Amino acid sequence: MSERQHARSTDPRGRAAQSHAVEVQPDAAAPAMAPPLLDTVRLTPDALRTLQRTHGNRYVQRLLASAPDVQRDVSSRTERRRRGRRAAAGFEEELAEDNSNLQEVMDMMGEINLNALRHNDDFCDGMQERLSGEQFTLLAAAMILNSSYAPAARQEALRVLTAQLGDPDVARRMLDRDVEAVIVPRNQKMTDLDEFQSLRTRQTFDGRWWAHVRGVGNVRVGSRIYVALAEENLLGGAPDPGVFDAIPGTRVPAETPQGGYTEGYSTTTHELAHGIHQQGLSRQDERLIERAYEAKAEETDDAPALFENHWVDGPRVSLIAPADRAATGESDAQWQTHVDGLSHRQRKSFECYAAQNDHEYFAQLSNAYLGANTGLEPTTLQPRNNGRGWVEANESDDMLALLDRIYRNQTVNEVESSGELTAGGRRTNPLPPPPPTTAPAAEVAPAPAAAPAAETGER
Numbered sequence: 001m002s003e004r005q006h007a008r009s010t011d012p013r014g015r016a017a018q019s020h021a022v023e024v025q026p027d028a029a030a031p032a033m034a035p036p037l038l039d040t041v042r043l044t045p046d047a048l049r050t051l052q053r054t055h056g057n058r059y060v061q062r063l064l065a066s067a068p069d070v071q072r073d074v075s076s077r078t079e080r081r082r083r084g085r086r087a088a089a090g091f092e093e094e095l096a097e098d099n100s101n102l103q104e105v106m107d108m109m110g111e112i113n114l115n116a117l118r119h120n121d122d123f124c125d126g127m128q129e130r131l132s133g134e135q136f137t138l139l140a141a142a143m144i145l146n147s148s149y150a151p152a153a154r155q156e157a158l159r160v161l162t163a164q165l166g167d168p169d170v171a172r173r174m175l176d177r178d179v180e181a182v183i184v185p186r187n188q189k190m191t192d193l194d195e196f197q198s199l200r201t202r203q204t205f206d207g208r209w210w211a212h213v214r215g216v217g218n219v220r221v222g223s224r225i226y227v228a229l230a231e232e233n234l235l236g237g238a239p240d241p242g243v244f245d246a247i248p249g250t251r252v253p254a255e256t257p258q259g260g261y262t263e264g265y266s267t268t269t270h271e272l273a274h275g276i277h278q279q280g281l282s283r284q285d286e287r288l289i290e291r292a293y294e295a296k297a298e299e300t301d302d303a304p305a306l307f308e309n310h311w312v313d314g315p316r317v318s319l320i321a322p323a324d325r326a327a328t329g330e331s332d333a334q335w336q337t338h339v340d341g342l343s344h345r346q347r348k349s350f351e352c353y354a355a356q357n358d359h360e361y362f363a364q365l366s367n368a369y370l371g372a373n374t375g376l377e378p379t380t381l382q383p384r385n386n387g388r389g390w391v392e393a394n395e396s397d398d399m400l401a402l403l404d405r406i407y408r409n410q411t412v413n414e415v416e417s418s419g420e421l422t423a424g425g426r427r428t429n430p431l432p433p434p435p436p437t438t439a440p441a442a443e444v445a446p447a448p449a450a451a452p453a454a455e456t457g458e459r
């Protein structure tokens with residue numbers, strides 16, 4: 001959802017982040033700053049101006065030259081356009097007449113240049129005309145993805161994004177609206193990244209700190225729209241516990257570290273679905289989603305439907321009294337009578353995620369369609385529903401047609417017709433590998449940090 005509406009871009013469990021990134025401290029920075037540190041430096045225009053004053057122009061030039069990535073942050077719209085023109089000229093020069101080497105050219109361009117191509121309308125027009133639908137999808141995914149903070153997750157992110165951008169009209173609108181999907185590394189808070197800094201000391205609609213949330217679907221900064229994807233959800237495992245630390249000097253407190261999601265559950269598809277909903281669809285499509293949500297909400301407003309398995313996330317409310325109420329002696333029957341008597345507004349905190357609003361409803365339906373809605377719903381603790389088959393049997397023909405049009409029968413997990421993950425099949429958010437059994441106990445990594453060595457090496 002938008003940062004305003006989105007309240008909960010990931011499920012209630014989705015969060016994390018403490019910054020181990022190097023922050024530029026203009027006053028303390030020594031002119032002989034070692035280049036290797038700069039891989040993780042993110043320079044804001046303000047920080048750059050201060051550096052320029054304190055250390056001079058030459059120092060800043062050297063800084064930029066040693067870390068080309070930082071230029072992404074300081075480039076103006078005009079500069080981005082200029083880079084877009086340059087990148088397009090290079091791209092077109094390299095692309096063979098029959099487009100057979102598209103992947104090769106994309107690999108050669110590098111991500112910054114691919115991202116810059118979004119700002120060249122003529123190029124987008126030309127490619128949309130010239131490439132097959134499948135090729136245009138591949139290119140659009142690469143133009144939208146920013147994996148500069150977590151390059152190890154790039155391939156998996158492209159695989160997932162490609163499954164969601166199969167409708168060229170949707171993909172093109174996302175490019176035109178300057179949507180950028182940024183991968184948040186597992187060892188940083190989302191709000192440590194410049195792109196999501198505006199959320200640093202703010203809370204979601206349901207009272208969670210954005211600093212501890214691990215994804216968001218639609219944050220506007222200037223003319224650009226950012227979507228946050230989590231490295232740990234793409235590659236499997238949990239975020240670094242440090243991402244739940246407090247932010248000193250602010251109201252943001254420390255929180256109990258959260259683990260990762262169920263195998264196969266994708267926060268990536270969920271967040272990008274929010275981006276698609278708000279930036280990639282027509283007003284007519286948005287109305288269709290609103291109407292479908294309202295109809296489902298009305299059908300399940302009272303018992304017994306309130307407690308039945310009608311939503312993509314299972315029942316709207318659990319038949320079983322929540323633990324804290326049961327602890328006061330409330331029986332399940334008393335709980336059901338109580339919650340049935342409440343309005344949607346009053347009982348929202350007991351309702352499944354998809355029932356919260358039309359945006360979460362669409363994002364979770366997208367997950368199910370893409371085979372990525374595995375696991376238990378965190379509020380009701382009931383199993384989520386998964387697979388296109390479930391959508392077909394339980395949602396309107398219009399909704400199925402919309403999802404078919406957007407996602408074109410793609411999935412990100414191999415699933416059975418029941419929605420179960422296929423044994424040994426391809427999946428996103430895989431289980432982390434077991435710790436090595438031969439290592440002495442003291443050297444075994446702590447459970448939550450079950451990341452491949454390539455990622456943990458960044459810390």
Ligand SMILES: [Zn+2]
Nearest residue numbers: 008009010363
């Ligand atoms: Zn959401």
